[in-house]
Amino acid sequence: MASAGWSSTVASSRLGVYVHLLSAQVRSQAQYGTSFAIDVVGSIAFGLLDVVTVVVLFRVSPTLAGFTFPEVFLMTALASSAFAIADLLVGNVERLRFYVRTGLLDAVLVRPLGALLQLAAMDVAPRRVGRVAFGIAMVALAAVQARLALGPAGLALLAIAPVAGAVIFAAVFVASASVAFWWVESGEMANAVTYGGHDFAAYPVSIYGALMRRAFAYGLGFAFVSYYPALALLGRADPLGAPAALGYCSPLFAVAAAALAGLVWRTGVRHYRSTGS
């Protein structure tokens, strides 16, 4: 009891610091007078693009690898909302390579806060809230459209799948950004995995070739973001033969992915080389 109380105090004070850092960031950005409203609209447009792509696809073909429009739309909605949440929270860790290259990470490392927490707060883009809201609306719409008849377990999965997916994306964001600790000129490689992963997760895994499937669906685990949860919600069997309960395992997979990403990050921090003087 005592230790639980203590750790929750620590957590809440950390959260407090994070909120202070976030508000500082928001005030900094307000200095430049760009219209927050326009930025939010722009961010929603990204979500809209996901919808348009699926709609256009289904104007060409009535089904996609045996899946109907509402079924694929559910996958797209889950992928889109998960990505939007991850992008809002840690999307900017890809800026790590800039901080490593310039040595600015030094200033981050001498403060008594986790480096990842600080980086996440330093470059947060509040406009991305728009895409998160849009993504959540998409999930609700998709659930209605697919006429999901859900029990308590199903409803819980529907609520938790975007969060678990967000954790998986966040893990990929962090792990791929960590590459900059070893290889400063990693360029856009991290973006290829993260944005590529989002596009991959928007469609049923079964449409991809074996190589892509192995790398993205199973290797990086993007199948757990949308495909497996959607199958479980729809009550459909996986044409590729995976067990039906796998959809309910995505939170577990997310926790494992986050732990692995944390390990990669911490190892990376030890490899940090800084720059001269």
Added chain:
Amino acid sequence: MTVIEAAGLRKEFVVRTRSGWLRRRTRMVGAVNGIDLRVERGETLGYIGPNGAGKSTTLKMMTGVLFPSAGRLRVCGFEPVPQRIQLARRIGVVFGQRSQLWWDLPLGDSFALLRHVYGVPAGDHAERLARCRRLLDLDAFLDAPVRQLSLGQRMRGELTAALLHSPEVLFLDEPTIGLDVLSKQAVRTFLTSLGATGDTTLVLTTHDLADIERLCRRLVVVDHGRIVHDGSLEDLHARYRSRRRVVVELDEPLPAPLALPGVSVESVQADGRRITYALDGDAATAGELVTRLGAIAALRDISVLEPDIEDVVARLYTDRPGAPSA
């Protein structure tokens, strides 16, 4: 109480150079090659050395930024990188080139944010801030965004930011670099008074030897990642036989050259009416020289020049480690 303890501290970097079309050669370059150092609480230590000597690398290992390749290191009892967060609460860091301040916000906002970052009670924070405002004259630019501050103003802000959580050790990496004379003066005066309290240990790297003369009792000179001198400024002069100079102005040239052990003539000007003597270590004193001169000639003016630390250090850098015999 020992606040910094380093034994056999090393840091090597992997350097890859292109040696062929696709081939790359990898070699290890030692930036810090075995440093042993103990710093006690309240000491003021100047860390100097030529560019690339390993000063900043050492400081970064001590502050938890870089993980040592080998050796033992404890700062405030912590192992810097693995216990980085605990250590960060106990130390203050001013890296001249890496700001701790929020670039686009008023300076005062940065101080308020740092209070939350370090979890400092509001009363303590207000008290320390008030002290810094008075001593560093911050009031005139407390409301200006950091990006609009002059370098001197910003450095005063950085110093305040590093001290608001009352650190046991303050690390300063080239705190006076690029500052104008007045700002340098302000920073040095402030650090002198901070060092004088004996509560805060100061470790600073610098290229400006006036910083050392003003601030540091103890001087550590590094070259090629090794310590080549560790002691007071006087020790350094003694070791390198730094020579004080006495310049005398006479009414008439000397009737005969003066012979005194440990004294040599460095130059004769103005038809023999201005003579510069060099005094060798403790063999002769300026008083003795002046007395002897006064007996044989009429003295108009006398000045004593202290040894120039720049000269000593320049000599130190050109010597290879272990070369000096004194």
